Amino acid sequence: MDVPDIPEDVTGQALDRDAHGRLRTLSKDNAEDVARHLVMAGRLIDDDPELAYRHAQVALARGGRVDVVREAAALTAYATGRYAEALREFRTVTRLSGSHAHLALVADCERGLGRPEKALEIAQSADAKGLDPMSRTELDLVVAGARADLHQFDAALLVLDRIKAVDADQAKRVDEARLVIRVAAGLDASGELTGEATTGSEWVDGELSSVADVDEVEVVVYDLEDDDDA
Known part of the structure; x- marks a missing residue:
């Protein structure tokens, strides 16, 4: 070795x-x-x-x-x-x-392997119910990513809107993920969304870096107040 x-x-x-x-x-x-x-x-x-x-x-x-x-x-x-x-x-x-402390990363690995549906199943499992607030938020970020992988952008944004970040770092990551999903939704609506999804922070960095100028992208903002589907 x-x-x-x-x-x-x-x-x-x-x-x-x-x-x-x-x-x-x-x-x-x-x-x-x-x-x-x-x-x-x-x-x-x-x-x-x-x-x-x-x-x-x-x-x-x-x-x-x-x-x-x-x-x-x-x-x-x-x-x-x-x-x-x-x-x-x-x-x-x-x-x-x-311990199930790494359940969010387990779910994110499923995303990385091209199985976002499996990531969503993990988030609904009995193992996910006992997570502490920090770990639950991490899992919800993965859920939002999995929804976006499936082009379910409205559901992804709803997941993010329901997150209660436990610290400033998580709050920043939620905001970044929200921006990414809105940009991705705009690109998808215009037929310009290309490439495979990545995982975790790579998903945020990768999707943002794929946009030459975020200000020039038509961002679709969803009104989710009456949408109860996650």
Whole structure:
């Protein structure tokens, strides 16, 4: 296996206490090694997701029975667009931990695999009913994206209008998604909507970047006050 380098000053102690504690089932030396690769995966996932994925794969090979290791493998696979692999890993994380905290990402993987209907099924599942407000909002953003994938733009906007963002970052993402859907609806109405849908934040960035000048696009604004269908 190609093992990426780790700076000498990176230690496993940089891993949060709970995650580090879950590595106790490994030998001491192996736990430290796995922890260092997990630290690197966490540091790199935003700026260099491919390298983060490589670190997570090393950790997976050396500690694959630990849920936080599988979680890192899932998150980095998702970040690099390996949606089928990410889906398998997220399901393993759920089996090991009993948590559905990543249900929104599971649904988004289904979108990435071209199965928006499956994403909608996940959002209506029993597992989705117990999500905390933050996780529920994340799932609703995926639902809006799935509706847009199906060209159900009015339903997508209605989902966004019902979201109660829990912080400023989520509120910003909801606003961005709303703009994207309105732009996409305008392009669809004019027959100019092309390309395959992407997932999560990529969907927002990708759809906006595909529009040369948003101000020149005829945006369709739907009146949803009397529409109760989601």
